[in-house]
Amino acid sequence: MSTICELEINNTKEIFEFDKVAKQSNGSVLLTVGNTVLMATVVSEFDNPVSEDFTPLTVQYVEKTYAAAKFAGGFIKREGKPSDFETLTSRVIDRSLRPLFPKGYVFPTTITVMVLSVDLDADLQVLALNAASAALYTSNLPVNKSVCATRIGKIEGELVVNPSLSEMENSTLDLFIAGTSKELLMIEMKAVSTSEMVEVDIENFTKIHNINDISEIELVEAISVASDNISNINNTYEKSFEFAKQEIEDVELMETKIENSLIEYVENNYSSNIKDAIKVMAKKERYSGLKDIAKLISEDEHCIAQEIELKNIREAVEIVKKKIVRTMIIEEKRRADGRGPKDVRPITIETNILPAAHSSCLFTRGETQALVVATLGNNKDAQMYETLTSKGNENESFMVHYNFPGFSVGEAKPIFGVSRRELGHGNLAKRALESSIDKDYSDTVRLVSEIFESNGSSSMATVCGGSMALKAAGVPTKSLIAGVAMGGVFEDDKYVILTDIMGLEDHDGDMDFKVTGTLDGITALQMDIKLGGIALDVLKEALEQAKEGRVHILKLMEEASSEIVPSEALPLIEQFSIDPSKVLAVIGKAGSVIREIIEKWEVSIDLDKTSGNVKITGSDKEKILGAAAQVKNISSNAKSFQKKEVINFETLYKVDDVLNGKVVRIADFGAFIELPKGGEGLLHISKISKKRVSNVKDVLNENDTISVRVLKISKDRIELIAADI
Numbered sequence: 223m224s225t226i227c228e229l230e231i232n233n234t235k236e237i238f239e240f241d242k243v244a245k246q247s248n249g250s251v252l253l254t255v256g257n258t259v260l261m262a263t264v265v266s267e268f269d270n271p272v273s274e275d276f277t278p279l280t281v282q283y284v285e286k287t288y289a290a291a292k293f294a295g296g297f298i299k300r301e302g303k304p305s306d307f308e309t310l311t312s313r314v315i316d317r318s319l320r321p322l323f324p325k326g327y328v329f330p331t332t333i334t335v336m337v338l339s340v341d342l343d344a345d346l347q348v349l350a351l352n353a354a355s356a357a358l359y360t361s362n363l364p365v366n367k368s369v370c371a372t373r374i375g376k377i378e379g380e381l382v383v384n385p386s387l388s389e390m391e392n393s394t395l396d397l398f399i400a401g402t403s404k405e406l407l408m409i410e411m412k413a414v415s416t417s418e419m420v421e422v423d424i425e426n427f428t429k430i431h432n433i434n435d436i437s438e439i440e441l442v443e444a445i446s447v448a449s450d451n452i453s454n455i456n457n458t459y460e461k462s463f464e465f466a467k468q469e470i471e472d473v474e475l476m477e478t479k480i481e482n483s484l485i486e487y488v489e490n491n492y493s494s495n496i497k498d499a500i501k502v503m504a505k506k507e508r509y510s511g512l513k514d515i516a517k518l519i520s521e522d523e524h525c526i527a528q529e530i531e532l533k534n535i536r537e538a539v540e541i542v543k544k545k546i547v548r549t550m551i552i553e554e555k556r557r558a559d560g561r562g563p564k565d566v567r568p569i570t571i572e573t574n575i576l577p578a579a580h581s582s583c584l585f586t587r588g589e590t591q592a593l594v595v596a597t598l599g600n601n602k603d604a605q606m607y608e609t610l611t612s613k614g615n616e617n618e619s620f621m622v623h624y625n626f627p628g629f630s631v632g633e634a635k636p637i638f639g640v641s642r643r644e645l646g647h648g649n650l651a652k653r654a655l656e657s658s659i660d661k662d663y664s665d666t667v668r669l670v671s672e673i674f675e676s677n678g679s680s681s682m683a684t685v686c687g688g689s690m691a692l693k694a695a696g697v698p699t700k701s702l703i704a705g706v707a708m709g710g711v712f713e714d715d716k717y718v719i720l721t722d723i724m725g726l727e728d729h730d731g732d733m734d735f736k737v738t739g740t741l742d743g744i745t746a747l748q749m750d751i752k753l754g755g756i757a758l759d760v761l762k763e764a765l766e767q768a769k770e771g772r773v774h775i776l777k778l779m780e781e782a783s784s785e786i787v788p789s790e791a792l793p794l795i796e797q798f799s800i801d802p803s804k805v806l807a808v809i810g811k812a813g814s815v816i817r818e819i820i821e822k823w824e825v826s827i828d829l830d831k832t833s834g835n836v837k838i839t840g841s842d843k844e845k846i847l848g849a850a851a852q853v854k855n856i857s858s859n860a861k862s863f864q865k866k867e868v869i870n871f872e873t874l875y876k877v878d879d880v881l882n883g884k885v886v887r888i889a890d891f892g893a894f895i896e897l898p899k900g901g902e903g904l905l906h907i908s909k910i911s912k913k914r915v916s917n918v919k920d921v922l923n924e925n926d927t928i929s930v931r932v933l934k935i936s937k938d939r940i941e942l943i944a945a946d947i
Contacts, residue, residue, distance in 0.1 A: 249361025405755030435743030
C-alpha cells in the first residue's frame with residue numbers, strides 16, 4: 223500500500239506518493255506539483271560490491287516529450303541521447319546527493335528521475351533533486367539526511383525564493399543551492415545581464431549594458447536566505463517522510479585494510495622523504511617521487527620481514543602524504559609548491575597565436591594551460607535546441623565547448639565523445655562570460671577551450687582565456703572576466719582558505735569552489751562542499767580572498783589586452799542602420815535586389831526587418847564599403863513602406879452592414895475600399911454594379927466615396943458588394 227504525504231511548501235502544494243510505482247527498486251516516489259509529475263527511483267546492488275574504495279553512483283535525469291504533449295524533435299520520434307539540460311541536471315543531483323553516502327559504501331547504485339508530466343512554468347531542476355532525495359531518504363540505503371534545493375532570483379532589486387520560470391525571465395540573479403537541514407552542499411550561481419535606456423540630457427537617451435555582477439556581501443545575503451529556506455523544508459520533509467522510511471539494510475562498508483602500524487612506520491621513518499617529494503614543483507615528478515618512495519619502503523628490511531604488499535605501502539604513503547600536506551597548510555601556512563595561502567601561480571597570456579582562426583588565446587597558469595579559440599558567425603550559425611518547457615525551438619548564439627583530452631594529465635587514452643564533466647565545465651565558463659557580452663550583439667559566437675595541461679582549475683583558465691579571445695575577436699563586452707579556483711583545509715577550530723588551488727590541494731582539501739567576475743563583482747560561482755558544511759562567515763572570507771586573486775589576474779589580462787593584434791582571419795564587418803520601412807526595397811521582389819548586391823560585391827548581408835540594422839561582412843574592405851554604399855543609396859531613394867495594422871474584422875463589422883468607404887487602390891480585379899472603423903475591404907469587379915463592368919476605372923476612381931454592404935467576413939479579410947445591388 224502506498225504512503226501519501228501532502229505538504230504546503232512556500233505556498234505550493236507538493237504531493238509525495240511512496241511505494242506506488244517501481245516497487246522492485248530500493249526506494250521510489252511520485253512527486254506531483256500542479257500538473258508536473260516526476261518519478262524518482264533508487265536501486266542499489268548489495269550483493270555486487272566493487273573492489274575499489276569509491277561509491278559507484280550513477281544519476282540519470284530523463285525527460286519524456288509526452289510529458290508536455292509533444293513529439294520528439296528531429297527525424298527519429300523517440301527520445302535518444304540526453305540533452306545538455308538533462309546531463310547538467312543529472313550532475314546537479316549527483317553532486318548534491320553523493321556526499322550523503324557513508325565512506326566505504328561500494329555498492330553500485332543508480333538514481334533515476336523521470337519527468338512524466340510538466341507545467342511549462344515548472345522549475346524542473348529543483349523538483350528533480352527534491353524527488354531524488356525523497357526516494358533516497360525513504361529507501362533502505364544507509365542515508366539518514368534529506369536534501370532539497372532552492373533557487374533564488376533577484377527581481378526589481380528584491381530577492382525571490384523559488385520563482386517560476388516566467389518570473390526568472392525578469393531576474394538579474396540565478397542562484398541554485400542544495401543542502402541538508404544543517405549544511406550547504408552545492409551552490410551554482412550566475413549573473414543575468416540587462417540593458418536599459420539612460421537619459422544623457424534633456425533630449426538624448428543612450429542604451430547601457432548591465433552585467434549585473436553581484437558583490438560578495440550581496441551574494442552571502444542571498445545564500446543566507448536560501449540556507450534558511452532549505453533548513454525549514456528539510457525539517458518538514460524528514461518529519462513527514464518518517465512514516466514512509468524503510469528499515470536500513472545492514473550492509474558491510476569497506477574499511478581500509480592498512481594496518482595502523484604500517485602507517486606509523488611510514489610516518490616515523492619516511493616523512494622527510496615524502497615531504498621532499500611533495501615540494502617538487504612539477505605534478506608529474508611529484509607523483510613519480512611518491513611512487514619511488516613506496517618502492518624504497520617495500521625494499522627495506524622491516525617490510526620484507528613483514529611481507530607487506532607494495533599496494534598497501536602505496537596507500538600508507540598516500541595517507542601520510544595527505545596528513546603532511548594538510549599540516550603544512552594549517553600550521554606553517556605554506557603549500558606544497560612553496561606558495562602562501564593567497565598566492566596565484568605565475569601566469570602568461572598570448573593572443574592570436576593561430577593565424578587562420580578568428581581569434582585565440584593561450585592562457586597558462588602554473589601547470590594548467592588552455593587554448594581558447596573564438597569563431598564568429600551570423601544568426602544562421604546558432605545552435606538550435608528545444609527544451610521540455612519551451613513552446614518551440616530556441617537558438618543558442620553563444621556557445622562554450624570545453625575539451626579535456628587524456629594527455630593534459632599524462633594519461634594514455636584516446637579521445638571519445640563529450641563527457642559529463644566536459645559539458646559541466648563548458649557550461650560554467652559560459653555562465654561566467656555570457657553576461658559580459660552586449661545584449662544587442664546578435665551574431666553567433668563559439669568558444670572552444672582545448673585543455674593542454676591540467677593541474678587544477680582548467681575551467682577557470684577557460685574563463686580567462688575565453689574572455690581574452692572575445693576581446694581579440696572584437697566582440698563587444700562590458701568588461702573582462704577572470705576566474706579563480708578556491709579551496710580550504712579545516713582542522714578542528716583552525717582553517718586556511720587557499721587561492722588558486724592545484725590538483726593536490728583539491729584532492730587532500732575540504733572545499734572546492736570556482737568564482738568568476740569583474741573588478742566590481744561576481745558573474746558565476748560553483749561550489750561543492752564536503753559533508754560538514756561551511757559557515758557563512760567563512761564563506762564570506764573565502765569570497766573576499768577570491769576577489770583579491772581575481773583582481774590580480776584581471777590586471778594581467780588588461781595588460782595583455784592592450785597588446786592584442788587582430789587576426790587577419792577576422793571577418794571584416796560594416797554595420798549601420800536604415801529606415802525599417804525601406805528594408806523591402808533593399809530586399810527586392812523575391813530577394814532579387816539583395817541577391818544582386820551580394821553577388822556583385824562578394825559579401826554576406828544580414829538585414830533586420832524590425833530594427834533596420836544592416837551588417838555586411840566579407841574579406842575585402844573595398845567591396846564591403848561598395849556594398850554598403852549601394853544599400854544606403856537604395857534606401858535613401860526608396861519610398862517608405864509602412865507595415866499594415868493588423869485588424870480583426872470580425873470584431874468591427876457584421877455581414878449586411880452598410881458603410882460609406884473611400885476607394886484607396888484600384889486593381890484589375892476590383893477596388894480596395896477604406897472602411898470607417900479601420901481596415902480595407904475588397905470590392906470585386908463583379909460586385910461593383912448590376913451591369914457587367916469590363917474595367918474598374920470606367921466606374922470608380924481613387925478617392926471616390928462609395929456606399930457598400932458587407933458580403934462576407936473573416937478574421938483577416940472582408941468582402942464587399944455595392945449597396946445598391
